[in-house]
Amino acid sequence: MKLGFDPSKSVFVEAVRAFHFMSHKTWEHKTEVYGRFGLSEDEIWSMFRKRPNCLSLSEKKITGVMNFLVCKMGWQAVLLPEFQAFFVLAWRRGLCLDVQLGLGISQSSISYLVIQSPSVMCQKVRKFAEVVKKVMNLGFDPSKSVFVEAVRAFHFMSHKTWEHKTEVYGRFGLSEDEIWSMFRKRPNCMSLSEKKVTGVMNFLVCKMGWQAAVVARVPSILCLSLERDYA
Incomplete structure (x- = not known):
């Protein structure tokens, strides 16, 4: 007390x-x-x-x-108390910190994961390595921030969810290749909810008359706050 x-x-x-x-x-x-x-x-x-x-x-x-x-990362110790959740996750799970540096992931990207997604950083090394290998095989550069986005997307999304998101985009005429191309440019587009994807695509394709392929070439537009426009 x-x-x-x-x-x-x-x-x-x-x-x-x-x-x-x-x-x-x-x-x-x-x-x-x-x-x-x-x-x-x-x-x-x-x-x-x-x-x-x-x-x-x-x-x-x-x-x-x-x-x-x-x-190794050069953080000031005075900042660390703000990320105490990371310490607890490190306690409960395995660490794959050195693995990330060894793969060439940039320090800024690792810092982003520590702050935004500590669960990704603190999963078992084997599971983390599998996700990283999958992302690297898709051609992502581990020194770029988009690599981290892809790792986060696969970490939080099951294969079943991925297939469902692919089906949602497919309803608007996007091919599998276009969806993969979109993911490589902006991995976060596959982490959006079905409601968000459907709302934005309905607005852009059905109301505004955009071709779905155009949206696929600029996937960042899917992450904008357009709710008031398509609501």
Whole structure:
């Protein structure tokens, strides 16, 4: 209660569990581990208040993630408490951080994944490697941001969902080759909901008279907010 936790929130329970399973000596040791990377005591407390589980990570796990982000990626340690969810995911799942650097994925792209899609970064190495191999076989350059978009698309989409999205685009006359071409330019177009795809395509093709092939050549238009136009 003195630390400012609200008993009605789930984070209160996480904090209670953390203190229950951690001795004062262990707490001091974990604080010292984070401190090696430049985090002040206040910053560590701030991180704990947001995600108590960050102090339940093993020294090996903390060191591995911090080494990667601070030493290899060049992040400032002071920024890390904002991404405590990443630490927890790293705890629960396998890490494939060094694998990404070895594949030539740019640092800016990796940073984007850490912030926007930590689950992609923290999946089992084998699963991640399969997705990356699939994307690379499609001709994506791992040093480009569009590569990351493709990895995210395949990570969050099952084969069944992919086939369904292909069928949705096909209703408007797009061939399989055109859909693949569209995906290579803007992978996010396959992550859009059926409602979004149908609404935009109906507006552009049926109301505006555009040819579906034209939309396929400029797939970024599918991601625009046109709801008021086709609603």
